[in-house]
Amino acid sequence: MPLQDTIESSQTFLRTLAAQAATFLPNLLVAVLVMVIGFFIAGRLAALVGRAFGLSRIDETVRGPLVAMVRYVVIVMALIIALGQIGVQMTSLLAVLGAAGLAVGLALQGTLTNIAAGIMLLWLRPFRVGDYIETQNFAGRVHEIGLFTCHLETFDGLFVFAPNSTLWNVWMRNHSRAAxxxxxxxxxxxxxxxxxxxxxxxxxxxxxxxxxxxxxxxxxxxxxxxxxxxxxxxxxxxxxxxxxxxxxxxxxxxxxxxxxxxxxxxxxxxxxxxxxxxxxxxxxLGADDAPEANRTLVNERPDAPSQSVVTAP
CATH class of the missing domain: 3.30.70.2040 (Alpha-Beta Plaits)
Structure with a gap:
């Protein structure tokens, strides 16, 4: 009978679905657990690396991006392991990611521009954390240099969230660079x-x-x-x-x-x-907030004469 056949087909489908769920759900739970552990380890490891950099001689300017890279690497590794647990083939995933990466790259050209600008800022270092800089749009003290944005604070206490490209593609004055x-x-x-x-x-x-x-x-x-x-x-x-x-x-x-x-x-x-x-x-700026040139200049000549100082009345 058609009704009987339909009932039997439904029962077969439900039994198959239950069997697949019994096999897939444990793997899904393991994948979720891997991601949770991955995020936890990434946060702890990033904090540990940040403290280690604080005790080392590594320039404060590059600490933030390095800590962020450590965190992202751990998260990506956890994601790959989690996807493997639920049966995703990595070769197929890489092909899909390649195609998706091309599409995302075309859609997020501005973001990629900020990443490229951030790399150039970290490489050439026209300013460092703690420097007081001025551009055609704003002026402030640099608090953080990231891969996407820089965080600055103006003289009157305003927070400036500046994309890296806005700092790389415009003229800039560094009030803390010269001695x-x-x-x-x-x-x-x-x-x-x-x-x-x-x-x-x-x-x-x-x-x-x-x-x-x-x-x-x-x-x-x-x-x-x-x-x-x-x-x-x-x-x-x-x-x-x-x-x-x-x-x-x-x-x-x-x-x-x-x-x-x-x-x-x-x-x-x-x-x-x-x-x-x-x-x-x-x-x-106040007297205590004035920029200080307490570092060796990039373009300083070895034979540069030292400046004598005098007292103003």
Missing amino acids: SRLLAWQITVPRQVPFEAAHEALISAWPQSAGEEQLSEPVAFLDQLTADTQVIVFRGVVKEGATTEAQRRTAQAIRRIFVERFGADGEPRAIQRIVPGDSDPSRY
Whole structure:
């Protein structure tokens, strides 16, 4: 009878399904267990490798990507073992992954661009963890360099999540790279103030001795002359790390010097910082947050002369 045949076929199908389930479910449970153990081992091993790198001399810049690579390798190995447990043939899987990888690669060109940019950033190291950098879009201190993104913090405490390609394909200023930096001010003083006396006052105000404000090699020269005023450019070299404090205090010191030497009539009519300009974000940093060049420069010459330092008043 057709109904009887249908019932028997259904019973046969259910028995076959139950037999296959009895064989497949244990393998599936083992595969799930392998993945759980794999994720657990990956997390523990990544933490262990991170602590080991912290005790070693490995640069902090490459620690994050190396730890991430260790974690991903363990997860991929666990995935391969799990797929083998449920009967997936690795040769067929690799063929499928190859075709899928091509499709995913075409669809995720931006992501692959970020990976390539991250590799180049780690290889060439235009900046490192802890450096204060500036691009055409933002400026901040680098906290982490990853394979996909970099994490930065701006001077006012904002978190910046920057894809690597946005840092690799644009111009960049590294405020922590050089050991010293040139600062310059444009001082507008009355015409009746003798230039020689103003020049001597500016130069002698920074004696050749070390101190908190490390302004060295002071230079002053006449830049412009009008009927009522004269514009003097005063500049000096500052050790990186003291740049912010020097920017904040030097203008005050110049004003005090002129008032003490030439009286109220000799007070500067304008003091303008020209190097670095007002758009330089490093002037917002606190004294304790200023970038410090505490590493050997990549392009430093072996015979580069050392910078002498002086104290600003």
